Amino acid sequence: MLRRVTDTVAGRGHVVLVEGEPGIGKTALVRAVCAAAADRGATVFLGAGDELARALPLVPLLDALEVSESSPDPDRAAVIRLLHGDTKQSTADLVAAAGERLIGLVDDACGRGPTVLAIDDLHWADRVTIAVWGRLVRLLPHLRLLLIGTVRPGTDRDELAVARTKRANVERMFLGPLSRPAVQDLVTRLAGGSPAPALTALAQGAAGNPLYLTELVEALARDGGLDLSRNGIAGITDGGAPRSLSSAIESRLGFLGEDTHLVLRAAALLGVRFSVADLGVVLRRRVAELIPALDASCVAGVLEDVDGYLSFRHPFVRSALYEGIPVAVRAAWHLEAARALAEAGAAVDHVARQLIAACDLRADTPHERGADDWMLTWLVANSAALASKAPAAAAKILREAVEPATGDERHAVLVCRLAEALYRAGDLAEAERVAVRGLAEIGDVACLTDLHATLAQCRSMTGRAAESLRELDTALAAGGFDGRHRARLQVLAARARWNVGDLDAADRLAETTLAETTLADTKHEAHDPMAAGWALHVRTIVCLERGRMRQALPLFDQALHVVRGDPAMTDLLLLLQINRALALAGLNRADEAIAAARDVREQADHAGHVLRMAQASSALGQLLYDSGGWDDALVEVELLPDDLKNPLVCCCDHGIAALIGLHRGSPAARSHLATVQPYQRELGERVVPALALATSLAAEQAGSADDALAILLAAGGLDVEDLLPEIVRLAVGLGDADNTRLAVARVAALAADTCVPHRNAALSYCRGLCDGGGETLLQAATGYRDAGRPLSQARALEAAALAFAEDGATSSAKAAFARAVDLYAALGAEWDVARAQALLRPHGIRRGPHATHRQARTGWLSLTQAEATVAALVMAGLSNRQIAERLFLSPRTIATHVSHILAKLQVRSRTDIAREASQRQSASG
Numbered sequence: 001m002l003r004r005v006t007d008t009v010a011g012r013g014h015v016v017l018v019e020g021e022p023g024i025g026k027t028a029l030v031r032a033v034c035a036a037a038a039d040r041g042a043t044v045f046l047g048a049g050d051e052l053a054r055a056l057p058l059v060p061l062l063d064a065l066e067v068s069e070s071s072p073d074p075d076r077a078a079v080i081r082l083l084h085g086d087t088k089q090s091t092a093d094l095v096a097a098a099g100e101r102l103i104g105l106v107d108d109a110c111g112r113g114p115t116v117l118a119i120d121d122l123h124w125a126d127r128v129t130i131a132v133w134g135r136l137v138r139l140l141p142h143l144r145l146l147l148i149g150t151v152r153p154g155t156d157r158d159e160l161a162v163a164r165t166k167r168a169n170v171e172r173m174f175l176g177p178l179s180r181p182a183v184q185d186l187v188t189r190l191a192g193g194s195p196a197p198a199l200t201a202l203a204q205g206a207a208g209n210p211l212y213l214t215e216l217v218e219a220l221a222r223d224g225g226l227d228l229s230r231n232g233i234a235g236i237t238d239g240g241a242p243r244s245l246s247s248a249i250e251s252r253l254g255f256l257g258e259d260t261h262l263v264l265r266a267a268a269l270l271g272v273r274f275s276v277a278d279l280g281v282v283l284r285r286r287v288a289e290l291i292p293a294l295d296a297s298c299v300a301g302v303l304e305d306v307d308g309y310l311s312f313r314h315p316f317v318r319s320a321l322y323e324g325i326p327v328a329v330r331a332a333w334h335l336e337a338a339r340a341l342a343e344a345g346a347a348v349d350h351v352a353r354q355l356i357a358a359c360d361l362r363a364d365t366p367h368e369r370g371a372d373d374w375m376l377t378w379l380v381a382n383s384a385a386l387a388s389k390a391p392a393a394a395a396k397i398l399r400e401a402v403e404p405a406t407g408d409e410r411h412a413v414l415v416c417r418l419a420e421a422l423y424r425a426g427d428l429a430e431a432e433r434v435a436v437r438g439l440a441e442i443g444d445v446a447c448l449t450d451l452h453a454t455l456a457q458c459r460s461m462t463g464r465a466a467e468s469l470r471e472l473d474t475a476l477a478a479g480g481f482d483g484r485h486r487a488r489l490q491v492l493a494a495r496a497r498w499n500v501g502d503l504d505a506a507d508r509l510a511e512t513t514l515a516e517t518t519l520a521d522t523k524h525e526a527h528d529p530m531a532a533g534w535a536l537h538v539r540t541i542v543c544l545e546r547g548r549m550r551q552a553l554p555l556f557d558q559a560l561h562v563v564r565g566d567p568a569m570t571d572l573l574l575l576l577q578i579n580r581a582l583a584l585a586g587l588n589r590a591d592e593a594i595a596a597a598r599d600v601r602e603q604a605d606h607a608g609h610v611l612r613m614a615q616a617s618s619a620l621g622q623l624l625y626d627s628g629g630w631d632d633a634l635v636e637v638e639l640l641p642d643d644l645k646n647p648l649v650c651c652c653d654h655g656i657a658a659l660i661g662l663h664r665g666s667p668a669a670r671s672h673l674a675t676v677q678p679y680q681r682e683l684g685e686r687v688v689p690a691l692a693l694a695t696s697l698a699a700e701q702a703g704s705a706d707d708a709l710a711i712l713l714a715a716g717g718l719d720v721e722d723l724l725p726e727i728v729r730l731a732v733g734l735g736d737a738d739n740t741r742l743a744v745a746r747v748a749a750l751a752a753d754t755c756v757p758h759r760n761a762a763l764s765y766c767r768g769l770c771d772g773g774g775e776t777l778l779q780a781a782t783g784y785r786d787a788g789r790p791l792s793q794a795r796a797l798e799a800a801a802l803a804f805a806e807d808g809a810t811s812s813a814k815a816a817f818a819r820a821v822d823l824y825a826a827l828g829a830e831w832d833v834a835r836a837q838a839l840l841r842p843h844g845i846r847r848g849p850h851a852t853h854r855q856a857r858t859g860w861l862s863l864t865q866a867e868a869t870v871a872a873l874v875m876a877g878l879s880n881r882q883i884a885e886r887l888f889l890s891p892r893t894i895a896t897h898v899s900h901i902l903a904k905l906q907v908r909s910r911t912d913i914a915r916e917a918s919q920r921q922s923a924s925g
Helices: 001-010 024-038 057-062 074-083 089-110 127-142 158-164 180-191 197-204 210-222 246-258 258-269 276-283 287-299 315-325 328-344 348-361 375-387 391-402 409-423 428-441 445-461 463-480 482-499 503-522 529-545 549-563 567-587 590-607 611-629 630-637 647-664 668-675 677-683 689-701 705-714 721-734 737-752 756-769 772-785 788-808 812-826 830-843 865-875 880-887 891-905 910-922
Strands: 014-019 043-048 113-121 144-150 171-176 226-228 234-235 303-308 309-312
Touching: 001 014, 001 024, 001 113, 001 144, 024 043, 024 113, 024 144, 043 057, 043 089, 057 113, 057 127, 074 089, 074 309, 089 113, 089 880, 089 891, 113 127, 127 144, 127 737, 127 891, 171 756, 180 197, 180 210, 180 234, 180 647, 197 210, 197 234, 210 226, 226 391, 246 258, 246 287, 258 276, 258 309, 258 315, 258 328, 258 348, 276 328, 287 303, 309 315, 328 348, 328 375, 348 375, 348 391, 375 391, 375 409, 375 812, 391 409, 409 428, 428 445, 445 482, 463 482, 482 529, 503 529, 503 677, 529 549, 529 567, 529 630, 549 567, 567 590, 567 611, 590 611, 611 630, 611 647, 630 647, 630 865, 630 891, 647 668, 647 677, 647 689, 647 772, 647 830, 647 865, 668 677, 668 689, 689 705, 689 721, 705 721, 721 737, 721 756, 721 788, 737 756, 756 772, 756 788, 772 788, 772 812, 788 812, 788 830, 812 830, 865 880, 865 891, 865 910, 880 891, 891 910
Parallel strands: 014 144, 014 171, 043 113, 113 144
Antiparallel strands: 226 234, 303 309
């Protein structure tokens, strides 16, 4: 392990997973390594999983990185704000954003020097902590980081099983039992003499576990069970041996005295690590009164001081104390502790830990379940914040609070919160069941509206928007809602109508809602900007789907005016800005669209909206692909890992990456198509144009134009604008007159009432393919040039060259061919260059001597201008965060650039980049 510390100090990151049974020495090993790393100048962060905190996100990392509400560091404070953030935003989004911020803190530390991040008892960590762990593993080539985790063998955690795989580049270290000689040496040191046969036999029963051996010998020494002879032989007296590890620990704790034992049992309720202030609250004592018991516990080695907290020296000690309390007493004590902490103003998650533990213990005792008055009051005030941060934990507590149903007015609110928490936790079926039951039992209009919203979200996620629509229509027809809540229901119904494809009805209902909210405003009634904002959103997406980009822009401006400045509508604000960027692109205002997409991506990153950030990056990748910025497009679509994206964004991003790879002849393209298949199945019949085009192109490159056309048609290609030119090209080549005619008619209809360059260019391209008119195809190429779409321009020029060659206009064919090949080469589209050459070669037309050549694929000459700039700053020793600040980019963008640099230079770490640069300079000098 010390070799890994040396490697990290030298700039090469590593990850080590230490496995072994409890008490085998994992914690001692990790602490020794951390101490050695600190002695060598490394920054050390040490945290631990906690059985009581496993329902709460990121606790081990928050502890390790010293992130708390009182953190003076603004970056650490930002993490807490996210975890306690806007309850209207997705919980997964908020927590993922907090995880990304923690990764940024680790990145900053690595930029300052070598860093160690160790998480003890990783098997108790929550899923998000392990996901962040996985992200750090993938980022190791960028970081001077030694990542260490300890786990127990046989841990039944799927995400940990993934972390253990060789594919994750995780080095696994197994700590087995001590050998017989090692056991003999340890007992000799502990007992003060060589063990006699009886003591040796007793020690061998410990199965080589050093914790058991230590507790065993210390228990013997305390109770007079050791017999040390004059010749240095340590034996045992009759009846001196404890029967088990628990017996040994009980012996240690009994030695401490009754009051100390009580204090330790209360501490065990709070977990392995706890604050003295919380312990005082639970015992209702002043801290000064606890000092004698705590001092005695520390002197005896039961507790130790760790970074301003007290911690049990080993989890087994805490477990023995905790399990020694009868279950019924434990459950009641947890509830008392929760109430005491709540009354003292403790953080929501501290109270929640106690309530969750009580709920777990009372799960098998229904007669003891239920919530008392203070718990109901606390949940009404705090369950929204808890559901936002830890929805699964909130659902567990709320379920006990709402069953059985009561006539208490708080019951309706808690049912709403339970349904929302279940939805946020991903249990859609149970969330739907709770919401449906609540709709049947509750009369409060605000709660009914919230339940309808949760129900609509659940059914939308499971492809059952039509079912939601029927219920919403029934509720609206029944009446009884005031203006504000009726408007919100109407917006839900409008969105459901859009989901089922009834665009006209969705637009009409959204327009009606807008008119009603405007009327309410003029009458000085309760105006609801939330309803107005979502109604305008529905109207904009209807315009986008119909291709009416010019009509959409004023609606976007109106919607942005309504929602801007309201923190509760930040999510909608970002969504509107993403769609507005796409509308600008649809009008061929590419520079504005790209700038707008970059801006909203940075806004989403700053606000911690990972879902919207992924959507903005995906949209930016599509825009850059269309405009020919393929290297930058690859940076955008690789900016976030798949586990932080929804299935639609995953399919879009892999589709763009596959398209670029296929055009460039890269073997990696097909791996993108294979990776995306599970996400594609989740989408059902939803069409992703980039993915459909990539799948079709793969079939064409495999020699099956029939399959290529069938793929586009099966994807609803005649109704998807981006697929139509390719359908015409393939259909003309196959002599498929029917599909050619239908596709051309659709292109003509789109171009009929617009002067958008790319639509008029598409019509000229399709007509030129049909009638073989070289001049018409040149006109298409000019239109695509004006629209800023170089790949389409090159395709049109290639088709024009072939048409001219077949007509015998050789000079025109050569000119068009040369321009097409130059465009393909500038994009790196080597497959297209080869295809164009093969088509024109029979006509005696070959690539001219002045054609632009594609830059190298590997080595320094393969780096783009952006990558070369980043590489120079890496060589200067700057961290990703420092480079990002200097270049006005996000750290994630820099990390993606560094990944591309490492791949092109075929090296493993940032240090290797500097070494390669030094060698290159020496060779050239």
